[in-house]
Amino acid sequence: MSPRSHRLPFPAIPHRVPIGAAHRHLHEMAPWVADLIIGSSTLTAVVPLPSMLPRLTTLSSCLASLPAHCTRTPTIRLLSRMATRASPTSPSPSPIGLTRLAAAPPDHRPIVVSGPSGVGKGTLYNLLFQRHPETFCLSVSHTTRAPRDGEQDGVHYHFVPMESFEDLIAKDGFVEHAKFSGNRYGTSKMTIEEQTKKGKIVLLDIEMEGVRQIKQSSISARYVFISPPSVEVLESRLRGRGTEKEENIQKRLAQAKNELEYSQIPGVHDKIIVNDDLERAYKEFEDFVYKPLES
Ligand SMILES: Nc1ncnc2c1ncn2[C@@H]1O[C@H](COP(=O)(O)OP(=O)(O)OP(=O)(O)O)[C@@H](O)[C@H]1O
Structure with a gap:
C-alpha cells in the first residue's frame, strides 16, 4: 500500500520533550490514538483509520493543554495504519497526514x-x-x-x-x-x-x-x-x-x-x-x- 500523502519537513528540535508526561497525557485525552511512537524529538500518533483525521483538532487542543512540566513542544506525526490493529498483516504505518502541532509554551506570561x-x-x-x-x-x-x-x-x-x-x-x-x-x-x-x-x-x-x-x-x-x-x-x-x-x-x-x-x-x-x-x-x-x- 502506498503512502497517501507527502511528508512535510520537520524543523530540528533542540530540546528533548519529557516524553513520559506527554505520552500519559495524550493517552488520557485522546484514547482514540492507537499508537504513539516516541522519537528523540517527535511523537508519532497513529490512528486506525484515515477517517479519524478530523480529530486532529482534538489532538491539537490536547497538546495545547499539556501540563507546564512538558517543557518542549512535541512534534506530532499523524499516521494511519489503513487497517485495524486486529489485523496481523497490518502494514507499516503510512503517512497520510503529517503536521507539527504545538503545545503552549511552558512560560505563559504575556x-x-x-x-x-x-x-x-x-x-x-x-x-x-x-x-x-x-x-x-x-x-x-x-x-x-x-x-x-x-x-x-x-x-x-x-x-x-x-x-x-x-x-x-x-x-x-x-x-x-x-x-x-x-x-x-x-x-x-x-x-x-x-x-x-x-x-x-x-x-x-x-x-x-x-x-x-x-x-x-x-x-x-x-x-x-x-x-x-x-x-x-x-x-x-x-x-x-x-x-x-x-x-x-x-x-x-x-x-x-x-x-x-x-x-x-x-x-x-x-x-x-x-x-x-x-x-x-x-x-x-x-x-x-x-x-x-x-x-
Ligand atoms: N527580515 C526581513 N527582510 C526583509 N523585509 C522584511 C523583513 N521583515 C519584515 N520585512 C518587511 O518590512 C516591512 C515592515 O514590516 P512590518 O510591517 O512587519 O514592521 P513592524 O515592525 O510591524 O512595523 P510597525 O511597528 O510600523 O507596524 C514589511 O514590508 C515587511 O514585509
Missing part, C-alpha cells in the same frame, strides 16, 4: 514585542501565529489614529475617538498608553485579562514608552526587542511597505533612534533579535517563545 516601526515585528509574530495556530493572540490595542487600508476595527486595533481614549485613561483602564506621531495608542487591562482567561498567550506590540510603563506595572511579562540590521535597511523597509507619508517616515526614523538607544540599556529586554534574514530571525524568536522554564 510577551511584549517592541522595536522601531518597520523593523518587522508584525511579520515575525504573524509567522508565529500561522505556524502555531490557536496558541497565541495579539492584544488588540486601542488607537486614535485612522485605520490604514484593509485594517478592521476590533481586529487590528480598537479605533476610538480621542475623547473615549482619554476617558479610559481616567478610569485607569490601560496597562500602558502613549502618544506617537500625534495619535494615542494603548493596551487595555481588560483585553489582556479576557485573552489570558481563554488560555491564550498574549503578544503585545508596543513601543518604548509602553514598555517602560508595563515594566513599572504589576504585569509580569517577557520582553523581546526586534532590531534592524541597520538604520538604512529600516528606512528601506518603511518605504517599501508603502503605508507611510514622507513626513511620517521621518518621524518614525527619529523615534527609531530613541528605541535603539533604549534597547541598549542592560536588563530592559530578555531577548534582542536582529531581523536580518527573516527565517533565521523567526527561528530565534520561536526558540525564545518556547524556551523551557528556568528552574
Whole structure:
C-alpha cells in the first residue's frame, strides 16, 4: 500500500520533550490514538483509520493543554495504519497526514514585542501565529489614529475617538498608553485579562514608552526587542511597505533612534533579535517563545 500523502519537513528540535508526561497525557485525552511512537524529538500518533483525521483538532487542543512540566513542544506525526490493529498483516504505518502541532509554551506570561516601526515585528509574530495556530493572540490595542487600508476595527486595533481614549485613561483602564506621531495608542487591562482567561498567550506590540510603563506595572511579562540590521535597511523597509507619508517616515526614523538607544540599556529586554534574514530571525524568536522554564 502506498503512502497517501507527502511528508512535510520537520524543523530540528533542540530540546528533548519529557516524553513520559506527554505520552500519559495524550493517552488520557485522546484514547482514540492507537499508537504513539516516541522519537528523540517527535511523537508519532497513529490512528486506525484515515477517517479519524478530523480529530486532529482534538489532538491539537490536547497538546495545547499539556501540563507546564512538558517543557518542549512535541512534534506530532499523524499516521494511519489503513487497517485495524486486529489485523496481523497490518502494514507499516503510512503517512497520510503529517503536521507539527504545538503545545503552549511552558512560560505563559504575556510577551511584549517592541522595536522601531518597520523593523518587522508584525511579520515575525504573524509567522508565529500561522505556524502555531490557536496558541497565541495579539492584544488588540486601542488607537486614535485612522485605520490604514484593509485594517478592521476590533481586529487590528480598537479605533476610538480621542475623547473615549482619554476617558479610559481616567478610569485607569490601560496597562500602558502613549502618544506617537500625534495619535494615542494603548493596551487595555481588560483585553489582556479576557485573552489570558481563554488560555491564550498574549503578544503585545508596543513601543518604548509602553514598555517602560508595563515594566513599572504589576504585569509580569517577557520582553523581546526586534532590531534592524541597520538604520538604512529600516528606512528601506518603511518605504517599501508603502503605508507611510514622507513626513511620517521621518518621524518614525527619529523615534527609531530613541528605541535603539533604549534597547541598549542592560536588563530592559530578555531577548534582542536582529531581523536580518527573516527565517533565521523567526527561528530565534520561536526558540525564545518556547524556551523551557528556568528552574
Ligand atoms: N527580515 C526581513 N527582510 C526583509 N523585509 C522584511 C523583513 N521583515 C519584515 N520585512 C518587511 O518590512 C516591512 C515592515 O514590516 P512590518 O510591517 O512587519 O514592521 P513592524 O515592525 O510591524 O512595523 P510597525 O511597528 O510600523 O507596524 C514589511 O514590508 C515587511 O514585509
